[in-house]
Amino acid sequence: MKTEFDLHSFLPFLMHHASEKVSFGFRDIYRDQYRMTRSEWRVLATLGQYGALTATEIVTHTGLHKTKVSRAVFSIEQRRWLKRRQDEQDRRILRLELTSQGQSAFASLCKAGIAYDQKVRDFLGEDDFSRLSALLTKLNDL
Amino acid sequence: MKTEFDLHSFLPFLMHHASEKVSFGFRDIYRDQYRMTRSEWRVLATLGQYGALTATEIVTHTGLHKTKVSRAVFSIEQRRWLKRRQDEQDRRILRLELTSQGQSAFASLCKAGIAYDQKVRDFLGEDDFSRLSALLTKLNDL
DNA sequence: TTGATATAGTTACATTCGTAACCATTATTT
DNA sequence: AAATAATGGTTACGAATGTAACTATATCAA
Numbered sequence: 001m002k003t004e005f006d007l008h009s010f011l012p013f014l015m016h017h018a019s020e021k022v023s024f025g026f027r028d029i030y031r032d033q034y035r036m037t038r039s040e041w042r043v044l045a046t047l048g049q050y051g052a053l054t055a056t057e058i059v060t061h062t063g064l065h066k067t068k069v070s071r072a073v074f075s076i077e078q079r080r081w082l083k084r085r086q087d088e089q090d091r092r093i094l095r096l097e098l099t100s101q102g103q104s105a106f107a108s109l110c111k112a113g114i115a116y117d118q119k120v121r122d123f124l125g126e127d128d129f130s131r132l133s134a135l136l137t138k139l140n141d142l
Numbered sequence: 143m144k145t146e147f148d149l150h151s152f153l154p155f156l157m158h159h160a161s162e163k164v165s166f167g168f169r170d171i172y173r174d175q176y177r178m179t180r181s182e183w184r185v186l187a188t189l190g191q192y193g194a195l196t197a198t199e200i201v202t203h204t205g206l207h208k209t210k211v212s213r214a215v216f217s218i219e220q221r222r223w224l225k226r227r228q229d230e231q232d233r234r235i236l237r238l239e240l241t242s243q244g245q246s247a248f249a250s251l252c253k254a255g256i257a258y259d260q261k262v263r264d265f266l267g268e269d270d271f272s273r274l275s276a277l278l279t280k281l282n283d284l
Numbered sequence: 285t286t287g288a289t290a291t292a293g294t295t296a297c298a299t300t301c302g303t304a305a306c307c308a309t310t311a312t313t314t
Numbered sequence: 315a316a317a318t319a320a321t322g323g324t325t326a327c328g329a330a331t332g333t334a335a336c337t338a339t340a341t342c343a344a
Contacts, residue, residue, distance in 0.1 A: 004252075004256065005187075005190075005191065005252040005255055005256060006191065007184065007187045007188060007191060007203075007204075008203075009275065010255060010259065011164055011259060011262055011271075011274075011275065012161075012164050012165040012167075012168050012169075012258075013184075014275060014278040014279065015157075015160060015161040015164045015165065015278060016161050016165055017205060017278070017282065018157060018161075018277075018278040018279075018281040018282065019154075019157040019158050019160075019161035021281055021282065021284050022153055022154050022157045022281060022284065023154040023157065023158055025154075025284070026154045027154075037300085039300095042149065042155075045147075045149045046149060048147075049147065049148065049149060054322075054323095055322070055323060056321085056322060056323080061149075061150075062149075063159060063162075065301080065302065066322090066323075066324090067301080067302070067303090067323095067324080067325085068300090068301080068302090069323090070323060070324060070325090071300090071301095071324090073323095074324090090309075090310070090321095090322085091308085091309060091310085092308065092309045092310070092321065092322040092323070093309095093321095093322060093323090094322080094323075110146075110147040113147055113152060114146065114147060116154075117152065117153060120153055120284065123284055124277070124280065124281075128277055128280070129153075131273060131277065132153075132274075132277045133151065133153065133156060135160075135266070135270055135273065135274045135277070136156040136157060136159070136160040137156065137160075138266065138270070139160040139163055139164060139266075140159065140160065140163065142163050142164065142167065142262065142265055179329095179330080181330090196292075196293095197292070197293060198291085198292065198293080207331080207332070208292090208293075208294090209293095209294080209295085209331080209332070209333090210330090210331080210332090211293090212293060212294060212295090213294090213330085213331095215293095216294090232291095232292085232339075232340070233292095233338085233339060233340085234291065234292040234293070234338065234339045234340070235291095235292065235293090235339095236292080236293075
């Protein structure tokens with residue numbers, strides 16, 4: 001069958017592949033060292049970076065589905081890495097905050113993250129790396 | 143907590159977001175029009191593009207997990223879009239081939255794919271689009 | 285030739301996921 | 315104030331996933 005379509009140069013396919021390649025390199029770290037899922041890592045990172053947040057705020061920061069956030073929060077709480085505190089004004093809301101154990105786990109993964117970032121940066125070269133970042137950011141407005 | 147780490151500029155995060163953005167735009171098409179999953183779409187596209195293949199060949203072309211291919215093949219077969227034919231020399235092997243219905247579905251999705259590609263191309267501009275493709279391709283060797 | 289190893293593909297099982305329904309609480313309308 | 319709607323968050327359920335075990339066939343080695 002003759003066609004001008006080629007899966008391997010189709011952007012959704014290319015993007016997904018590259019994304020997995022890049023993501024899995026780092027996933028191996030949080031998965032093997034801490035038995036964490038991607039959702040858990042993102043929730044941890046967001047709380048680590050912004051301090052106390054509500055689940056809804058984490059959703060907007062990470063783009064994760066709210067059930068994923070709910071489940072990730074639960075499991076991170078299980079390991080005593082975060083505590084929930086009910087908001088006084090609005091009792092629907094739970095303020096989430098890392099414990100000191102959570103903060104050290106975050107700090108350790110941050111270091112690993114920065115190292116991994118540097119590895120990719122070295123591979124691509126500084127110019128291509130920032131070009132790529134810029135292009136990916138631009139795609140957010142697609 | 144002060145840190146030089148920022149999730150939103152972390153490449154695995156950026157990549158994953160952009161990838162979903164780009165992928166979902168097209169997924170809506172094969173999902174809504176044909177109730178297909180991504181695995182099914184990829185298998186269809188690969189068979190459409192290369193003609194008869196074995197499941198293992200589809201795995202190498204698509205990077206899909208072999209159980210995904212197995213299941214996708216099964217469900218595509220259910221809709222009579224492909225037929226299996228046992229290889230005479232090696233009876234472990236099943237040659238997979240699209241039926242004419244499968245080929246028209248593929249043709250239709252190709253058209254949609256090309257249109258979608260054009261849409262992204264227009265959004266990014268031709269230069270950025272090819273720059274991006276090149277960078278993503280480069281990442282395969284990470 | 286027979287026993288061990290490898291390969292093609294499927295299936296069982298446990299886990300993860302997204303949709304939708306759900307509870308509890310707060311805000312809005314009448 | 316009572317009824318209704320909206321919001322924060324969790325849960326039930328079905329579908330999709332990955333790992334590992336499995337069947338069947340083929341290859342290799344002794």
